[in-house]
Amino acid sequence: xxxxxxxARDFGDxxxxxxxxxxxxxxxxxxxxxxxxxxxxxxNLAALPDGDFLPPLPLRRPDVAMQSAVRRMRLLPLxxxxxxxxxxxxxxxxxxxxxxxxxxxxxRTGSIYKFSSRLLPLIEGRRNFRIAYETKVLRxxxxxxxxxxxxxxxxxxxxxxRFEVLADTFIVAAGALETSRLLLNSTxxxxxxxxxxxxxxxxxxxxxxxxxxxxxxxWWLGGSKPADPPGIGDHLLIPRFLFxxxxxxxxxxxxxxxxxxxxxFYLDGMAVFPARLKDLLARWLFSTYVGLFFxxxxxxxxxxxxxxxxxxxxYGVPQVDVDYAWSNEDLQMQKxxxxxxxxxLQAAFAIGVNAAPDTLPGLGIHYAGVxxxxxxxxxxxxxRGCRSFDHPNLYLCDGGVMPDLSEKNPTLTIMAxxxxxxxxxxxxxxxx
Numbered sequence: 361x362x363x364x365x366x367x368a369r370d371f372g373d374x375x376x377x378x379x380x381x382x383x384x385x386x387x388x389x390x391x392x393x394x395x396x397x398x399x400x401x402x403x404n405l406a407a408l409p410d411g412d413f414l415p416p417l418p419l420r421r422p423d424v425a426m427q428s429a430v431r432r433m434r435l436l437p438l439x440x441x442x443x444x445x446x447x448x449x450x451x452x453x454x455x456x457x458x459x460x461x462x463x464x465x466x467x468r469t470g471s472i473y474k475f476s477s478r479l480l481p482l483i484e485g486r487r488n489f490r491i492a493y494e495t496k497v498l499r500x501x502x503x504x505x506x507x508x509x510x511x512x513x514x515x516x517x518x519x520x521x522r523f524e525v526l527a528d529t530f531i532v533a534a535g536a537l538e539t540s541r542l543l544l545n546s547t548x549x550x551x552x553x554x555x556x557x558x559x560x561x562x563x564x565x566x567x568x569x570x571x572x573x574x575x576x577x578x579w580w581l582g583g584s585k586p587a588d589p590p591g592i593g594d595h596l597l598i599p600r601f602l603f604x605x606x607x608x609x610x611x612x613x614x615x616x617x618x619x620x621x622x623x624x625f626y627l628d629g630m631a632v633f634p635a636r637l638k639d640l641l642a643r644w645l646f647s648t649y650v651g652l653f654f655x656x657x658x659x660x661x662x663x664x665x666x667x668x669x670x671x672x673x674x675y676g677v678p679q680v681d682v683d684y685a686w687s688n689e690d691l692q693m694q695k696x697x698x699x700x701x702x703x704x705l706q707a708a709f710a711i712g713v714n715a716a717p718d719t720l721p722g723l724g725i726h727y728a729g730v731x732x733x734x735x736x737x738x739x740x741x742x743x744r745g746c747r748s749f750d751h752p753n754l755y756l757c758d759g760g761v762m763p764d765l766s767e768k769n770p771t772l773t774i775m776a777x778x779x780x781x782x783x784x785x786x787x788x789x790x791x792x
Contacts, residue, residue, distance in 0.1 A: 361385075361773050362407050365766040373610045374660060374764050379735040379744040382409075388776035388783070396473035396775070400444035407611075408441075408599040408768075415449045416442035417457075420588035422578055422618035422650050423596045429708035436601050440616065443597040446473035461590025461619065494518040496675055500530065500546040500555055502751070509555070509754045515675055529753050529785070533778065536566075536727035536760035537666065541680045543731070544668045554668070556731070556741055556748040556756070563666035563680070565732055567765040569724035570612070570656035570690045572717040574701025576710030577626070577648035586647050593617050594653070598704075600767050605696065608689040610657025612697060613767045614704075617651045626712060645712075652704060654697040657767045659687035660729055684721050694718075726770050731760035746781050757781050 363382040368374030393412040400413040419427065419442065427440040447457050448471045457471035470477055483489050496515045501524075503510035511524045532539050540563045544554040554562055596616035603611060626645055630638045666680040673679055686694075698715035705713045718724075734740020737749035742761050748754040757778050759770050 361766050361768055362409055364406070365764075365768070368610070368657075368764045368766075373657065376660060376764050378763055379733055379740075384744075385773065385776045385780065388779040389772065391779055392772060392775045396446040396478070397448055398444055398772075399442070399447050399449040401442045403439065403441050403599075405439065405441075405599055407601075407603075411444075413444070414447075417445075417447070417449060417592065417595045419595055420591060420618060422581065422588075423616065425578060426596055426616050426650060426704070426708055429704060430598065433703065433707050438598060438601050440596050440598050443594055443615065445592065447471055447592060457592065459589035459591045461592070463592050496677070497534070497542060498522075498545070498675075498677055500532075500542065500754070502546075502548055502551065502555060507751050509751050517675070529755070531755045531757055531781070533757045535758050536730050537680065539756055539758055539760050540666050540730045541668075541678075544666070544680065545678055556750050556754060558750050559737055559739070559741060561662075561732065561739075561741055563730050564662045564664075565660050565729035565763070566664040566666060566682070566684060566727065567658045567660055567729040568684075568722050569726050569765065569767070570654075570658050570686070570693050570697075570718075571724050572654045572694045572697035572701065572715065573651060574654075574698060574705055574713065574715035575649065575651040576705040576708075576713035577645050578650055578708065579648065579711045580709070581648040583644045584647050590619065593619055598652075602696070605693075607692040608656075608696065609659075610689075610693075611767055612654050612656030612693060614700075615653040615655070617653060619649065619651075629712070650705070650708070650710060652701045654701065655724065655726075655767055655769070656690075656693045656697065658765060659689050660764055661687060666730060682722070686721055690721075726759065726765065728759040728762040728765040728770060731756050732763040733761045734763065745784055746777060755781060755785075 364371050366378040366381045369377045390412050397414050398411060399416055401416040402410045404410065430438045430440040448455050449457055455470040458469055463472060494517045496517055498513045498515055500509050501511045501513060509530050511526050512530060513522065513524055515522055532542060534542060543556050543562050546555040553560065556562060594615040594617040598614035598616065600611040600613050627642065630641060633641065664684045666682055669679040669681045671679050694717035698717065701715040702713055731741040733742050733744060740763065742748055742756050746755050746757050746761055748756065759774055762770060
């Protein structure tokens with residue numbers, strides 16, 4: 361995230377500022393980039409700060425064509441740059457990316473950073489580490505006559521047996537939705553609305569990215585055999601470029617993808633053609649697909665929220681109901697995304713251009729806001745150090761603490777927040 365992303369209210373991009381700023385996370389961004397290995401290029405963009413990068417992913421012919429199209433537009437200071445991802449790109453590395461194109465199905469070469477294959481092996485043998493498999497956390501329990509948390513109640517799902525974990529310090533990092541559900545389900549006589557919820561804001565201000573897509577075919581690739589490696593899907597990124605839109609706030613970015621589809625997207629549109637012609641067209645278009653995938657900053661509204669449900673999961677634990685609706689600004693942003701998608705693809709001389717928004721909110725699965733960080737206990741759930749305002753030994757650390765979601769993927773920021781929290785706890789003692 362950029363310095364501006366932490367000051368949305370000051371810049372007119374939203375209604376709230378973070379209680380921390382970019383400088384608070386900058387060293388932790390660097391440490392995480394060094395830990396996981398992020399590839400990218402140095403571009404000196406205010407909207408997308410540079411980091412400690414591995415060599416960028418190589419651009420393929422369709423990527424270069426899209427980059428040239430962006431340069432030709434000259435309507436706004438658009439830039440198309442190599443994307444930034446946690447992928448090993450150094451040629452001499454034993455796990456260098458082979459660009460086999462199957463990233464979403466797992467990485468057999470270990471080129472993509474995954475906790476389970478990269479960091480877990482380094483810590484699982486330590487005496488102060490234990491991972492409990494086949495375990496469901498049911499609720500947190502407060503110590504009698506105290507605001508401190510004394511135990512977490514769990515269920516061994518393989519044996520159907522309950523047990524407790526006692527600790528001096530608890531960190532909940534279960535993802536925005538599950539962390540909120542756990543807190544809402546952790547009720548007692550003094551906290552009937554759930555622990556850490558004196559503000560009544562646990563579950564409120566749910567946010568996910570506003571999204572749309574546009575796609576088409578680069579006709580000059582028609583009939584050609586794939587000449588480039590499949591790659592990793594999207595090698596090209598158009599960082600945020602709308603800073604003064606009149607009908608929405610926050611702006612959006614664009615991921616540019618070129619891939620060989622498992623099921624060609626254009627088949628549905630060929631129903632009117634005879635079978636023989638349909639086969640020829642499908643083969644001619646197979647290597648031509650390009651897609652633009654938009655992610656925009658959502659409106660942060662208290663009415664978008666999670667509520668404790670009357671329904672339970674199979675273990676008898678109450679679920680959460682979700683109230684979420686796009687704001688008028690979100691809908692205007694989707695219209696702008698589709699407009700710009702068509703413009704960029706037409707500038708690239710693409711044919712068969714189509715654009716569409718997400719049909720339902722929540723499909724971006726980048727959830728934030730429901731346990732928001734704030735400067736005081738009236739405005740949020742945790743303080744600037746991710747500690748609960750209500751319970752001195754309870755910390756939350758996932759997307760839920762982000763008070764305002766920018767247009768960017770939140771993963772690196774979540775990891776930087778975790779690194780910052782770990783540094784704080786190890787330096788001063790966990791229960792202070």
